[in-house]
Amino acid sequence: MTYSPYWNPKNETLPREDLQRLQLIKLGRMAAWANANSPFHARSFAAAGFHPEQLKSWDDLRRIPFMTREDWMSSISEHPLFGDLPATDETNAIRYHLTSGTSGRTPIRVLDGTKDWDWIGEMWCYGIWGFGVRPEDIVYFAFGYGHFIGFWGAHYGCEKIGALVIPGGAQTTETRVRQIVDMGVTTVCSTPTYALRLWQQATEMGINLAVDSKVDKLILSGEPAGSIPAVKRQLEEAWGAKCGDTAGMTEVGTIMIFECDHQPGGTHIIEDHFIEEVINTESGEPVGYGELGERVVTSFGRGLIPVLRYRTKDMVVKVPYSTCGCGRTGDLYEGGIRGRWDDMKLIRGTNVYPRAVESLVREHDAIDEFQIYIWRRDNIRDEITIKVELKPGREAEWTELSQALARELSQSHEGLHFLIELMEPGVLPRFELKARRLVDARPTAVYE
Numbered sequence: 324m325t326y327s328p329y330w331n332p333k334n335e336t337l338p339r340e341d342l343q344r345l346q347l348i349k350l351g352r353m354a355a356w357a358n359a360n361s362p363f364h365a366r367s368f369a370a371a372g373f374h375p376e377q378l379k380s381w382d383d384l385r386r387i388p389f390m391t392r393e394d395w396m397s398s399i400s401e402h403p404l405f406g407d408l409p410a411t412d413e414t415n416a417i418r419y420h421l422t423s424g425t426s427g428r429t430p431i432r433v434l435d436g437t438k439d440w441d442w443i444g445e446m447w448c449y450g451i452w453g454f455g456v457r458p459e460d461i462v463y464f465a466f467g468y469g470h471f472i473g474f475w476g477a478h479y480g481c482e483k484i485g486a487l488v489i490p491g492g493a494q495t496t497e498t499r500v501r502q503i504v505d506m507g508v509t510t511v512c513s514t515p516t517y518a519l520r521l522w523q524q525a526t527e528m529g530i531n532l533a534v535d536s537k538v539d540k541l542i543l544s545g546e547p548a549g550s551i552p553a554v555k556r557q558l559e560e561a562w563g564a565k566c567g568d569t570a571g572m573t574e575v576g577t578i579m580i581f582e583c584d585h586q587p588g589g590t591h592i593i594e595d596h597f598i599e600e601v602i603n604t605e606s607g608e609p610v611g612y613g614e615l616g617e618r619v620v621t622s623f624g625r626g627l628i629p630v631l632r633y634r635t636k637d638m639v640v641k642v643p644y645s646t647c648g649c650g651r652t653g654d655l656y657e658g659g660i661r662g663r664w665d666d667m668k669l670i671r672g673t674n675v676y677p678r679a680v681e682s683l684v685r686e687h688d689a690i691d692e693f694q695i696y697i698w699r700r701d702n703i704r705d706e707i708t709i710k711v712e713l714k715p716g717r718e719a720e721w722t723e724l725s726q727a728l729a730r731e732l733s734q735s736h737e738g739l740h741f742l743i744e745l746m747e748p749g750v751l752p753r754f755e756l757k758a759r760r761l762v763d764a765r766p767t768a769v770y771e
């Protein structure tokens with residue numbers, strides 16, 4: 324059967340002018356809804372002198388005050404359990420989720436209603452259909468169905484498309500590998516880290532996923548690594564499948580961006596349902612195409628928790644839709660989400676971002692697992708060590724590999740010296756959901 328390449332053929336190919344008109348209408352409605360029903364937004368709009376009726380042209384968007392995670396957190400602690408952000412009675416909620424709390428942040432509690440969940444699934448349909456999932460597909464969800472909202476929405480999206488869904492649930496990695504092979508699974512949804520883990524497990528079981536499984540698509544989410552070229556290359560070879568990156572966040576309940584099946588090296592923004600701005604993270608001023616900045620998201624689809632101009636701290640570079648030849652008119656984030664501004668570590672005056680380190684580490688495919696370990700020598704000097712485990716049988720490459728890696732890391736970090744340490748196999752932690760590969764073991768005491 325021949326299908327359209329687009330989930331929503333009309334909206335995904337709207338001329339930009341029409342798209343912006345549509346966005347302005349939706350923005351006006353969402354701002355009015357938030358102002359009338361969410362005490363959080365009514366308060367913040369009033370403080371900024373903003374009223375939804377002021378939204379007459381595109382530039383009026385900037386009259387809306389930014390919303391920060393800190394504001395949200397204080398609203399939750401002042402008005403437990405969910406803060407005063409919800410725009411309708413909490414009894415209208417049907418589901419509770421929690422942000423993952425990576426980078427040591429306190430998790431945020433979120434609630435969603437029935438309409439929200441319809442929309443959450445619909446957003447995933449844009450992404451998974453756009454990457455080629457069709458009703459004939461058999462989709463395996465390699466996650467535990469816990470507080471992490473990510474793949475819940477993808478699960479509903481796949482059902483909506485009409486694909487056969489297999490919920491992995493709480494099973495061992497070994498059982499999951501067997502199911503993927505035995506059930507003729509064609510598409511696997513997982514984090515990039517766990518897709519690597521599944522493949523390692525399969526190898527140990529004597530299974531070659533590229534040959535023994537029918538998987539031809541991996542849908543990745545939950546970590547920025549889905550757009551790191553070296554990770555993607557390794558996964559595509561190991562699985563004999565195409566890897567598509569997606570990114571979402573619990574704060575908006577679903578994905579905002581996805582990679583289409585043209586694999587243009589970036590992720591399309593679902594612009595008929597979101598406004599994605601990119602700003603200078605210090606000044607708050609907008610930055611242009613091609614410049615690194617912080618993404619700020621406004622969602623149109625979620626009613627219970629309105630999210631307007633939310634500062635995500637995600638690092639992105641926006642490029643025009645014409646960068647991709649698929650016909651979609653949604654702009655892209657080149658390289659997906661490039662990490663977080665608040666993940667930055669300062670080592671002897673040099674900025675180090677974990678994702679940039681991961682990009683270099685993963686270029687060496689003899690490396691099985693790694694950890695970025697930051698520590699203080701003699702209570703004075705900060706050091707950064709990359710702890711590395713090699714794949715079985717690759718030990719002979721260590722000397723050359725460790726020297727090359729130290730050189731590459733140093734060159735890309737203003738000459739900063741990285742220590743590289745070989746670990747015994749199986750010593751470093753393995754992850755199913757969001758990997759935590761950075762350990763900052765420096766003392767936290769501050770003397771003023």
Ligand SMILES: [Zn+2]
Pocket residue numbers: 583584585587591647648649650651
């Ligand atoms: Zn495209």
